Amino acid sequence: LQSVLWNQDHLDLLDQRLLPEEIVYLPLKQAEEVWDAIRHLKVRGAPAIGIAAAFGVYLGIAEADTPDTKTMLRLIEEKAAYLATSRPTAVNLFWALDRMKERARVSADLVHSSAELKDIMLQEAISIQQEDEETCRLIGEHALSLFKEDMGLLTHCNAGGLATAKYGTALAPMYLAHEKGMNIKVFADETRPVLQGARLTAFELQQAGIDVTLICDNMAGMVMSKGWIDAVIVGTDRVAANGDVANKIGTYSVAVLAKEHGIPFYVACPLSTIDLDTPTGADIPIEERADEEITEGFGKRTAPKGIKVFNPAFDITPHDYVTAIITEKGIVEAPFEENLKKLFADMEQLEAK
Amino acid sequence: LQSVLWNQDHLDLLDQRLLPEEIVYLPLKQAEEVWDAIRHLKVRGAPAIGIAAAFGVYLGIAEADTPDTKTMLRLIEEKAAYLATSRPTAVNLFWALDRMKERARVSADLVHSSAELKDIMLQEAISIQQEDEETCRLIGEHALSLFKEDMGLLTHCNAGGLATAKYGTALAPMYLAHEKGMNIKVFADETRPVLQGARLTAFELQQAGIDVTLICDNMAGMVMSKGWIDAVIVGTDRVAANGDVANKIGTYSVAVLAKEHGIPFYVACPLSTIDLDTPTGADIPIEERADEEITEGFGKRTAPKGIKVFNPAFDITPHDYVTAIITEKGIVEAPFEENLKKLFADMEQLEAK
Numbered sequence A, B: 001l002q003s004v005l006w007n008q009d010h011l012d013l014l015d016q017r018l019l020p021e022e023i024v025y026l027p028l029k030q031a032e033e034v035w036d037a038i039r040h041l042k043v044r045g046a047p048a049i050g051i052a053a054a055f056g057v058y059l060g061i062a063e064a065d066t067p068d069t070k071t072m073l074r075l076i077e078e079k080a081a082y083l084a085t086s087r088p089t090a091v092n093l094f095w096a097l098d099r100m101k102e103r104a105r106v107s108a109d110l111v112h113s114s115a116e117l118k119d120i121m122l123q124e125a126i127s128i129q130q131e132d133e134e135t136c137r138l139i140g141e142h143a144l145s146l147f148k149e150d151m152g153l154l155t156h157c158n159a160g161g162l163a164t165a166k167y168g169t170a171l172a173p174m175y176l177a178h179e180k181g182m183n184i185k186v187f188a189d190e191t192r193p194v195l196q197g198a199r200l201t202a203f204e205l206q207q208a209g210i211d212v213t214l215i216c217d218n219m220a221g222m223v224m225s226k227g228w229i230d231a232v233i234v235g236t237d238r239v240a241a242n243g244d245v246a247n248k249i250g251t252y253s254v255a256v257l258a259k260e261h262g263i264p265f266y267v268a269c270p271l272s273t274i275d276l277d278t279p280t281g282a283d284i285p286i287e288e289r290a291d292e293e294i295t296e297g298f299g300k301r302t303a304p305k306g307i308k309v310f311n312p313a314f315d316i317t318p319h320d321y322v323t324a325i326i327t328e329k330g331i332v333e334a335p336f337e338e339n340l341k342k343l344f345a346d347m348e349q350l351e352a353k
Helices: A031-039 A046-062 A069-083 A091-108 A114-144 A172-179 A196-207 A217-225 A251-260 A336-352 B031-039 B046-062 B069-083 B091-108 B114-144 B172-179 B196-207 B217-225 B251-260 B336-352
Strands: A004-007 A010-014 A025-028 A151-155 A184-189 A211-215 A231-234 A238-240 A245-248 A265-268 A314-317 A324-327 A330-332 B004-007 B010-014 B025-028 B151-155 B184-189 B211-215 B231-234 B238-240 B245-248 B265-268 B314-317 B324-327 B330-332
Touching: A004 A046, A004 A114, A010 A031, A010 A046, A025 A031, A025 A046, A031 A046, A031 A069, A046 A069, A046 A091, A046 A114, A069 A091, A069 A114, A091 A114, A114 A172, A114 A265, A114 A324, A114 A330, A151 A217, A172 A184, A184 A196, A184 A217, A196 A211, A211 A217, A217 A251, A217 B217, A217 B251, A217 B314, A231 A251, A245 A251, A251 A265, A251 A314, A251 B217, A251 B251, A314 B217, A324 A336, A330 A336, B004 B046, B004 B114, B010 B031, B010 B046, B025 B031, B025 B046, B031 B046, B031 B069, B046 B069, B046 B091, B046 B114, B069 B091, B069 B114, B091 B114, B114 B172, B114 B265, B114 B324, B114 B330, B151 B217, B172 B184, B184 B196, B184 B217, B196 B211, B211 B217, B217 B251, B231 B251, B245 B251, B251 B265, B251 B314, B324 B336, B330 B336
Parallel strands: A151 A184, A151 A231, A184 A211, A231 A265, A265 A324, B151 B184, B151 B231, B184 B211, B231 B265, B265 B324
Antiparallel strands: A004 A010, A010 A025, A238 A245, A245 A314, A324 A330, B004 B010, B010 B025, B238 B245, B245 B314, B324 B330
16 A cells, blocks of 8 residues: 555545545646645655655646746746645655755756656656655664564554555564564554544554554553553654654653653654754744644544634654664664764765765 | 432433533433443543432432331342442442442431431432532642642543532632632643543533633643643542552553653542552552444544554553642642551541540
């Protein structure tokens, strides 16, 4: 089950809001439809959003009738700027759009026609998707090195195959462990208000035949106190330069509980999620979403009319609570500011060679 | 809005499962209906359950046609034993039923007819309800002594007027603060899976004109980290002799978060909730409830079919996390084992005088 599929001339996008009851692919042919899909959580998960947005840029220019490459470049930049307004927190969205723009800029002077530039945009989006799959596999392998037989794991929200090209980030080691025949036991927080844990994580792990137990978010403390959890592993929407982690609301509470129980708290993410230009978690904008997600999220009103609601989509887990950040390039531990900087510097050095 | 109303010859019981959308009173005329109402959470909240059960004993004998007081006493004991099977955790249930039985035993030798014994049972149930109202008011006054102007408070589940005869336990000081014109700001955890916080606490505080904001359980950590919470106050279903607290699932997580943020964690309850015969929290049975509360609690399936679920109704907060237990007889602090024992010994001494 893949969340984003390129299909000749359009994007087939799995409508994740309908899971697990219905498996519906939406055929998206225009940038506006991609914007809407990202905004309204039809596609979610930082890497999957980035992939969808990259294809969105291509869809935004595919029908444009301009032979001039300069005009085409400007159009690409416009579409990218437009798609960047769909959601404020996910840094992969901006990363993917920047990569598309950068590729367009570099290519604009080299190509002989705007048609060629269009084709390069499509190829770049496909590359982003393929690289994400490889990235997730590598994250999974690094994370798996921290796993042991019979381990109990807890995860929050969905950082699984549905959130990425394949495997996921936080769930990648679970898939790899299962492939190797290791015995693991996963507890999935249902993740209010939108229930990504119940609808997506429980669903995709169950489909894969992995031992998964669904709990309400407020049961994590009890499950830890029973000694059932050996590690927490979550994804993230953005990591700041100092290692502070923005992730689905509730992640911070899980991190505090993990610390209190002496349980390691791992964050799994591609390097594209780490933003050295964001100094700390305090610099990450936190999206607040509609009251109705809480007051009538289940097709039925469950709170009094007119009630005041606070509904932040994300919270910040300070780096003190993070045991390690697991990337495709390896495992980063504290001091995060220093070690993250070093990781990127080493990579730039490698690329320079 | 009262949850349990005696109405001449039957109990009018507010069906709390339908709140806040519908206000429906169920006329209960038989002990079996009361058992069912307790079992299926039509009435909930430890004191309200105790009150309902006490009236249930009377309803169980009201129509019994036996002139013999000994037979009537045996019937009272049977009905009490039967009603005790409705829910396993709430100690007030057992306390109220024991009080009914004790009153019946003491009275059986003194009365001249079983009709007189029946009448005593009804009076005793009414007394339990009246005393609960007075108890709640006293708890509220003691708790209010810990409150300050402009305080931010967080509560979990519903320990309000709906859970008791009036005022509630954890919510009692909020009502009294509001009556005195104090400015307080309350955050109510929605309290999955059954949403007592969203459906009941938010509802009754809103009705009273108190400033209340509804959040998902997993937002408590973020709200605390923002500095919005000056105290947590919750009710309880049973306090063990060492001060360990059984309360709605999720309470333990809130207590850990409060400790991490240096926020006092108060437990408000009548003395009838404190069970010196239960040595520690480990001795309190934890009820596990149906999977469907989590997988399709709102008339709509929100988790994959066949998913494994863990659904404990309560958790244990070890006394180390408890700042104080607030009772109608005053505020008890650590060391709890010693101070709770002393509180009861002092009371017995007073009663002996």
